[in-house]
Amino acid sequence: MLEDAVDAIASLPGVGQRSALRLALHLLRQPAENVHHFTGAIDRLRDEACYCHTCMMIADGPQCSICADRSRDSRTICVVENVRDVMSIENTGQYHGVYHVLGGIISPINGMGPSDLSIRQLVERVSAMEGPQTEVILALSGDVEGETTSFYIYRQIAPYGVKVSTLARGLGFGDDLEYADELTLGRSIANRQIFKP
């Protein structure tokens, strides 16, 4: 029985047999109701979670809580690779628009082409609200695959006359110039901004 639970926990990515045993013994020491709450939350997630029909974010029903929130600006769409990125941006508390989750990135090496992502759905969304009042923020990673995907999406949505932006790149806050890589530092200089003290 202990072995079954340890094996089950060790099947999670990044959890070894030793950690799994430690976690199993931890759960064994908890009140039964806490453990049932834990397993119940996971079962509910797996059984009931679905994807928002608009933005492909994980949702409790056909529309996610962000798309359903009338206080958010539905004409600002932030395009991200995955659900983790939505959570990261939400955690900043700086963004009040909506999202579009691609579900991956264009990567020929990993066999991911445009049709494997939700780019068609994004284009449909954008075509329904064309014009410069709509902004699409391409918040993809800064590597070759991210840049390729951004460029591909840009070409698809440019005809609708929407504003297309991308994340500011440069030195992180608190970063030391001495340890910054040359590409980042170079872009930071090129994209320098007016100093507002």
Add this chain to the structure above:
Amino acid sequence: MLEDAVDAIASLPGVGQRSALRLALHLLRQPAENVHHFTGAIDRLRDEACYCHTCMMIADGPQCSICADRSRDSRTICVVENVRDVMSIENTGQYHGVYHVLGGIISPINGMGPSDLSIRQLVERVSAMEGPQTEVILALSGDVEGETTSFYIYRQIAPYGVKVSTLARGLGFGDDLEYADELTLGRSIANRQIFKP
């Protein structure tokens, strides 16, 4: 729903919000039956696991699989601090006796006294099979608390005339002399053994 599952997973010791999100998204990608197997194994462990009446190991019923195994030497009792230690020794495949799980170690700082451990049960076990054919191996940690507990148990069981042994201590296999601490190296020399090539 996602938040509930992430919070539940993040309640595990050593799992942060970021890892919890990663694990929740992993579980969401698995087939539902795998996830139910995972949560079921944990529920069963919590609901059905009990402690072996003889050795205090986690068991499926009143007797654990080790105590129930007739091929094991029930007159050799290895005394360990916790269930993890049993698993570690079992994994070596070098031990064919039985165990006694103390459930902790004598530690006045942490408020653990002899009566908080299963020492009374151990003494009862030993008293039922006194004499030199019985061996009690004190497999406790080598720190002050471990030594104190070993000495306390030794005094309790010595009157029954059983053989009492402890784990060999010395350099680990593959250890470099240069980096060994002086205490370990000193004991390794004092407890040197006949070279058997």
